[in-house]
Amino acid sequence: MSTSxxxxxxxxxxxxxxxxxxxxxxxLTAREVARILSISxxxxxxxxxxxSDTALQDRGERSVPGSxxxxxxxxxxxxxxxxxxxxAKNSRAAHVVKFARITMAPGLWSDRISSLAxxxxxxxxxxxxxxxxxxxxxxxxxTCLAELALAPERHANSSEAILFLLKSQLSDGGWxxxxxxxxxxxxxxxxxxxxxxxxxxxxxxxxAFRWLYAERGREGHxxxxxxxxxxxxxxxxxxxxxxxxxxxxxxxxVIPTAFSIIAIEQFTVCNRxxxxxxxxHLGVEMLLDRECVDGGWNLGNSLVYGVPLRPHVEATxxxxxxxxxxxxxxxxxKSLSWLRQNAASVDSVSSLAWCILTLFVYQESVEPLxxxxxxxMGDGREVRNNATLATALLALKCGEMIHPFVVLR
Amino acid sequence: MKLDRRRFLGSxxxxxxxxxxxxxxxxxxxSVSYRRPRSAVAVLNADEYSEKIEALLLDxxxxxxxxxxxxxxxxxxxxxxxxxxxxxxSATLVGAAARSFLRLGAARVVIGEGPGHQRxxxxxxxxxxxxxxxxxxxxxxxxxxxDELRKVKLKANYSGLGELWLPRSVLDxxxxxxxxKVKTHHWAGVTLSLKNMFGIVPGMKYGWPKNLLxxxxxxxxxxxxxxxxxxxxxxxxxxxxxxxxxxxxxxARQLGKIVLADDPVAADATxxxxxxxxxxxxxxxxxxxxxxxxxxxxxxRMLAExxxxxxxxxxxxxxxxxxxxxxx
Numbered sequence: 039m040s041t042s043x044x045x046x047x048x049x050x051x052x053x054x055x056x057x058x059x060x061x062x063x064x065x066l067t068a069r070e071v072a073r074i075l076s077i078s079x080x081x082x083x084x085x086x087x088x089x090s091d092t093a094l095q096d097r098g099e100r101s102v103p104g105s106x107x108x109x110x111x112x113x114x115x116x117x118x119x120x121x122x123x124x125x126a127k128n129s130r131a132a133h134v135v136k137f138a139r140i141t142m143a144p145g146l147w148s149d150r151i152s153s154l155a156x157x158x159x160x161x162x163x164x165x166x167x168x169x170x171x172x173x174x175x176x177x178x179x180x181t182c183l184a185e186l187a188l189a190p191e192r193h194a195n196s197s198e199a200i201l202f203l204l205k206s207q208l209s210d211g212g213w214x215x216x217x218x219x220x221x222x223x224x225x226x227x228x229x230x231x232x233x234x235x236x237x238x239x240x241x242x243x244x245x246a247f248r249w250l251y252a253e254r255g256r257e258g259h260x261x262x263x264x265x266x267x268x269x270x271x272x273x274x275x276x277x278x279x280x281x282x283x284x285x286x287x288x289x290x291x292v293i294p295t296a297f298s299i300i301a302i303e304q305f306t307v308c309n310r311x312x313x314x315x316x317x318x319h320l321g322v323e324m325l326l327d328r329e330c331v332d333g334g335w336n337l338g339n340s341l342v343y344g345v346p347l348r349p350h351v352e353a354t355x356x357x358x359x360x361x362x363x364x365x366x367x368x369x370x371x372k373s374l375s376w377l378r379q380n381a382a383s384v385d386s387v388s389s390l391a392w393c394i395l396t397l398f399v400y401q402e403s404v405e406p407l408x409x410x411x412x413x414x415m416g417d418g419r420e421v422r423n424n425a426t427l428a429t430a431l432l433a434l435k436c437g438e439m440i441h442p443f444v445v446l447r
Numbered sequence: 448m449k450l451d452r453r454r455f456l457g458s459x460x461x462x463x464x465x466x467x468x469x470x471x472x473x474x475x476x477x478s479v480s481y482r483r484p485r486s487a488v489a490v491l492n493a494d495e496y497s498e499k500i501e502a503l504l505l506d507x508x509x510x511x512x513x514x515x516x517x518x519x520x521x522x523x524x525x526x527x528x529x530x531x532x533x534x535x536x537s538a539t540l541v542g543a544a545a546r547s548f549l550r551l552g553a554a555r556v557v558i559g560e561g562p563g564h565q566r567x568x569x570x571x572x573x574x575x576x577x578x579x580x581x582x583x584x585x586x587x588x589x590x591x592x593x594d595e596l597r598k599v600k601l602k603a604n605y606s607g608l609g610e611l612w613l614p615r616s617v618l619d620x621x622x623x624x625x626x627x628k629v630k631t632h633h634w635a636g637v638t639l640s641l642k643n644m645f646g647i648v649p650g651m652k653y654g655w656p657k658n659l660l661x662x663x664x665x666x667x668x669x670x671x672x673x674x675x676x677x678x679x680x681x682x683x684x685x686x687x688x689x690x691x692x693x694x695x696x697x698x699a700r701q702l703g704k705i706v707l708a709d710d711p712v713a714a715d716a717t718x719x720x721x722x723x724x725x726x727x728x729x730x731x732x733x734x735x736x737x738x739x740x741x742x743x744x745x746x747x748r749m750l751a752e753x754x755x756x757x758x759x760x761x762x763x764x765x766x767x768x769x770x771x772x773x774x775x
Contacts, residue, residue: 170651173595173615177651215651216596219612224654256662272633284654288662291654293566337564337655343633343764345696348530352567386570423593426569 147412147434154418154431158184161424166198167206167217168424176217178206178225182232183428186442187435189235203229204242211245212253215285224284224294226250230301235442247305250298251317255280255290255324274341281324291338292328292353295321296360303363303445325357326369333372334380349376351384355392362399363445374400381407387415388426391433398436399444408434477603477674480738486710487511488717489751493686494703501543504682507707508547510750513622513680516552521620525628525643525684526560529574533699536628536684540705542580544626544682549586559616561591561646563656564695568592589616592650603674605667605734606660612652617676625678625711629685629702629718631693635665636729636767637722638694639715640681640708641739644672666730673711673739681714682707685721690761700761712740713747723760724770 162168167176168184185199207213212222213229230246233239256262257277266277281295299321306314330340334349335357341347354377361370381393390411394404411430421427432442491507493500522544524536545556558581562571568590572578581588594614601610617623625640632638645668648657660668685704691697704721708714712735716726726732726742736742763770 169595170593171590171595175595177593179651218596219652223652283658284650285652285659288654288658291658294654337566342696343692345692347695350565350567351570384570386567386573388567389570423569423590425593 147408150412150415150418151431151434151438154415154427154434155188157418158424158427158431159188161427162199165217166200166202168199168428170425171422176202176206177425178203178213178215178217178223179228180423180425180428182225182228183425183432185232186235187428187431190435190439200233200236200239203232204239207242207245211247211249213246221286222249222253223286224282224297226253227282227294227297227301230305231297231442234301234304235440243305247302247314250282250302251313253282253286253298255283255295256287257289272343273339274344275339276327279320279324279327281321289338290324292325292335293337293356295324296356299325299360300443300445307446322361322364325360329357329369329373333369333374333376335373349373349380351377351380351389352392354380355389355396358396359399359443374402378402385414387411387421387430388423390414391426391429394433394436395429395441395443399441404433404436408436476605477670477738479602479674479677481677481710482712482736482738482740483710485746485748486708486713486741487748487750488706488708488710488713489749490717490721490754491705491707491751492703492755493705494701496537496539496686498539500539500705501546504540504543504705504707505547505550507705507751508551511680511707511709513551513709515548515622517554518621519555519557519619520548520553520622520624521617522548522556522558522624522626523617523643523646524558524560524575524577524626525630525638525646526562526571526575526577528562528565528695529570530695532695532697533687533689534628534630534695535571535575536626537686538576538580540682540684540686541577541626542586544624545580545586548624553622555587557587557589557616557620559589559591559594559614559620559647561594561614561648561650563645563648563650566592566650566655589614591617591647592655594649596649596652599675601671601675603671603738605670606663608659608663608668608671611672611675612649613676614647614649617647622679623676624680624682625714626682626684627718628689628694629683629704629706629722630689631691631697631722631761631763631767633692633694633696633764633766634661635669635731636763636770637715637719637724639718640678640683640711641669641673641715641731641735644669644676644678647676648672666734669731670735670739673735678711680707680709681711683714683718685718688722688761690722690763692764698762702758707751710740710747712736712742716742716744717747717754719770720754721758723758725772728770728772 163176165176168180169175170177170180181199181202206217208222210222212226214221215223215225226246226249230243233243257266258280263277281290282298283290284294299318302314302318328338328340330336330349331346334354336347336350337353339347354373358373377393384390384393394407398404411433415421415430418427489507489510491503493503522541524541527534541558548556562568565571580586591614594616596612597615597618598610599613601608625643627639627643630638635642645657645660648660653659683706685702685706688700688702689697690700706714706718712732715732719726719729732742741747760771
C-alpha cells in the first residue's frame with residue numbers, strides 16, 4: 039500500500055482546489071479520476087499531481103499497484119458561485135466538485151462489474167436502446183438506466199443510446215414509456231436525468247423540463263382536489279400537495295414524483311427559478327405527506343380505510359433520493375432508518391440495488407450490501423430484465439463514478 | 448298546445464330515456480359475446496396446500512375435457528405483494544396447475560403476472576414462493592408489466608378507454624387460465640377471475656398501481672378487458688381466502704375450496720355464493736352475465752361436489768354490506 043498523500047483536483051480556470059484522496063490507499067491518474075467523475079478534460083478539470091512524489095507518477099489506467107476498482111467513499115458536489123459573464127447552462131464547468139477519502143476497497147462486487155457491463159452492452163439493440171427483456175420494443179426506463187450505467191466507459195455524448203434518446207423525444211418534450219407509444223410518461227424524468235449527466239443537449243433538456251413542469255397528478259385539478267376533500271376520504275392524503283403521475287390522466291405517485299424532483303433539481307441547479315423552486319417544493323411536500331406511518335413509502339398512499347400501508351423498499355429508496363437535498367427532518371431520518379434496517383434482508387436485485395444507490399448518497403456504508411448484491415447476481419445472465427441489470431451495475435459502481443441521481447448543490 | 452315548464456321537463460326526460468334505450472340498442476357496449484347455453488363448474492374440497500393438490504387438480508381438470516393438446520397455456524395467477532397475509536394465489540396451486548396442463552398435453556405453459564401494487568416483480572415472485580416451481584420442467588414466468596406491448600382496440604366500451612396496450616404473451620396465448628385468490632376488495636367488492644385480469648394491463652405504460660383503470664371505473668375497465676381478452680378457464684384459489692378489508696389488508700379466511708370453471712362469470716358467481724354474497728350485487732358480474740358468461744345457477748352445471756353447506760358469510764367493509772342482499 040502506498041502512503042497517504044493529498045492530491046488536488048482543480049479547475050484550471052478558477053483555481054478552486056479541493057481535497058482529494060486524503061488518507062487514500064490507492065493512487066489514481068488524472069484520466070482515471072476524470073472517468074470516475076464522468077468529467078472529461080474538455081470541462082477543464084485537471085488532476086495536479088505533485089511531481090516530487092514518485093508514487094504518484096503513474097499514467098496508465100488502472101496500472102497502480104493493487105487491482106480492482108476503488109470506492110469513492112464520500113463525494114459531494116457543490117455549486118460554485120456563478121462567474122461573471124458565463125452562462126449558467128454550462129453546468130459541468132460551473133460546478134465545484136469536492137470529494138475526499140477515496141479508499142481502495144475491492145470486494146466481491148469489484149470482480150463483477152466488467153462482466154455485468156459486458157452482458158448489458160451485449161443486449162443493446164441496433165437502435166441504440168434497450169428493451170426490458172428479450173423483445174423488439176425499446177423501453178425508455180431500461181435505456182436510460184443502461185446508458186447511465188455504461189456511459190462512464192465511453193464517450194457518452196455521442197453514444198448510440200443518447201442519439202436514440204434524442205430521436206425518441208416527443209414533439210411536446212416528453213418521452214413515452216416505450217418506443218411506439220405517442221404519449222409522454224414518467225420516463226421523461228429519467229431521460230432528463232440521463233441527458234443531465236452529459237451536460238449537453240440543452241434544447242432537448244429544456245423541452246423536457248417544460249413538459250415536466252406542466253405535468254401534474256390528476257388531483258392537481260381543482261375539481262378533483264375538491265372531490266378528494268369533500269367526498270372521497272377513504273384514502274388519506276392532502277390533495278393540495280400533488281406531484282407527478284406515471285401517465286397523464288392519473289393521480290400523483292411516489293416514484294414518478296421522486297424522479298421528476300431529481301431531474302428538475304439537476305437541470306436547474308445553476309439557474310433555479312421561482313417557478314421551478316415552487317414545483318420542486320410542491321413535489322417534496324407531496325412526498326412527505328404520503329410517507330407511511332412508521333417511515334418509508336408505499337406506492338403513494340399511507341392509509342387506506344384507516345389502515346396503514348406497509349412501505350416498499352424500492353419506493354422508499356427512490357423517494358429518499360429525491361429528498362437528499364432537503365433538511366434531515368425527523369420524517370426523513372425515520373424513513374432512512376427504515377431503509378437501513380430493511381436493506382439487510384432484501385434479496386431481490388432491483389430493490390437491493392436501489393437501497394445501495396440511496397444509502398450511498400446518505401453516506402451510509404454500502405460495502406456489505408454491494409457484496410451481497412454481487413453474490414445474488416452471479417454473472418448477471420440470470421438477470422433478464424435489463425433495467426434491473428443496469429440498476430445493479432449502477433449500484434455496484436457507486437463510488438466509481440458520479441452518482442447519476444445525485445443533486446448538485 | 449301550450450308547453451308549460453312541467454310539460455317541457457316531462458317531455459325532456461321521456462326523450463332522454465328513449466334516446467338512452469335506443470342508443471343502448473343501436474350501439475351496444477360490447478361487440479362480442481362468450482356466453483354459452485350452459486357453463487360447467489367444479490368445486491373441489493382442499494383443506495391445505497399440500498402435494499395432494501396436484502392429483503386433485505388434475506382429476507378436476509379432466510372433468511372438463513379441455514382442448515389444450517399442443518397449445519400454449521398462459522396461467523394468470525394473482526400475485527400482488529410480499530405481505531404476511533394470504534394475498535397471493537398459492538404457488539403450490541400455480542405449480543400444480545402448470546404441471547397438470549403439461550400432463551394434459553399443453554405444448555407450453557407460461558405463468559404471467561403484472562403485479563399492480565409492487566414494481567419489483569422479482570420480489571413478489573420470491574415472496575409468493577413461485578421460484579422453485581419455475582426451475583421445474585422449464586415453466587416460464589413472464590413479467591406482464593414489462594412485456595412487449597401491442598395496442599388493442601377494446602371489444603367493449605364501458606370505460607371509455609377505447610384501446611389499451613396489452614402484453615404480447617397474453618395476446619399470443621392459445622388458452623388463458625385466470626387463477627385468482629378468492630378475496631374481498633375494498634373498491635370492487637370482490638376480486639375473482641374477472642378482476643384478476645387487471646394484472647395483464649402493463650405497469651410500464653399505466654403505472655403502479657394501474658390507476659388509469661380506477662379513474663375509468665373499476666367495473667367498467669374489468670368488463671372492457673375481459674371482453675377483449677377472453678378467459679378460457681378458471682382455477683380459483685379459495686383454500687385460504689381473504690375477507691374484510693381485502694385485497695391487501697383483510698384477514699385470512701379458511702374456505703377450503705378450489706373452484707374450477709370453463710366460464711369466468713360462472714366461476715365468479717360461484718365464488719361469490721361461497722362467500723355468502725349475491726353475485727348480482729357485484730356490478731361487473733351483473734353486467735358481465737349479459738355477454739361474458741353465465742351467472743344464473745340454472746345455467747351452471749356442477750361437475751363435482753357443488754357448493755356444499757352454507758358457511759358463515761365473508762365479512763366486508765360497511766360500504767359493501769349490500770353484497771349480502773337476497774339470493775340470486
